[in-house]
Amino acid sequence: MTNSNAKTSRYGQTLLAGLWRENPVFRLLLGMCPTLAVTAAVKPALTMGCCVIFVLLCSNIIVSLMRNLLKPHLRILMFTLTIATFVTIADLFLKAFVPRMSEMLGPYVPLIIVNCIIICRAEACASKNPMLVSVIDALSMGVGFTVTLCFLAGIRELLSTGKIFEAQLMPDAFVPWAAMSMPVGAFITLGLMLGLVNIVAGKKA
């Protein structure tokens, strides 16, 4: 009984870790490139998040299954090849079913291959743990990443256009800040968010 309890609580902890304690973007500073590039609006951010969840889940399962066969020096290469395969699948899927979104995201979908989050999870979790833990870890990290992305995109879209998902949220008198949709807005919003997270985390500790 206690054994199964301990197991459940471990799963719960893994599940919650990605959302706050080990949030990939805010706490581990991983996957910065897509975070900055696709957060000009919520829709592409959401699409990107879903792609990352898919790739992370599949690659964690595969890596976890072959973890006993891996040779140390070929490890990273095997991870990258596994990830590249699944990214190709995701990219072809987007091109076939949502071509406009695929055009908008451009090179950033194939760039998921070199997203540090996925390699980091393969190395830190999937290559050491059985499949169930890896799946939970992938879900938690992926959802944490997606939520963070949408949060940042929400702030930037609201300030740069006054709308989210084509719904007008700001009063008419609001003057859109064009700079927020440009690279400047991306860097500065993320910088200030990190500062805010540091304050909150510092108070808790």
Next chain:
Amino acid sequence: MDTLSILLMGFISIVVVNNLVFTKFLGICPYLGVSGRIDMAFGMGLAVTFVVTLSGTLTWLIDHLLLIGTSLEVTRYICFILVIAGAVQLVEMYLRKFFPSLYESFGIFLPLITTNCAILGLCLLISLEGINSLLEAVVLSFGAGIGFTMAICIMAGIRENLDLADVPDCLKGAPITLITAGLLAMAFMGFAGMIR
């Protein structure tokens, strides 16, 4: 003369106008990680320049000679990442043999060049934009490397002085670096539209 001016324009465009770090957000990870000291930043920039030139050229050749001819474009990403991993391995072996001290100080960041988005990003950009001549691909990849080196060296210079400044506690480290990068990106926006 015409080809020469196209090449020159492409070079300037990728170095300043469409700088990979400031306008495409590529290569942010090493940008935040290694930009602490200016000599390391310069070494890193040179290593990236070498890898990006090599892999940009090779991926163009593979893409045009092998993949497009045999309609194996599906495997494009896998081929690209293999070429890049190979090129990084080469640089790693070279540095370990001839510059052991530099090799030591890079530590984990050297193998991580493989996962530097700037390199894969540039190879993808070349294939997306349909660059047709090998020479243009070589010049573009070399320019991208130079642009990255410039960006990381500017940042390292600023960060060395930032250590002496009185930054609020919560913004120390990565946050203030990102904000500085934002201000630099704003400065680089001044070049936008200079070359189409």
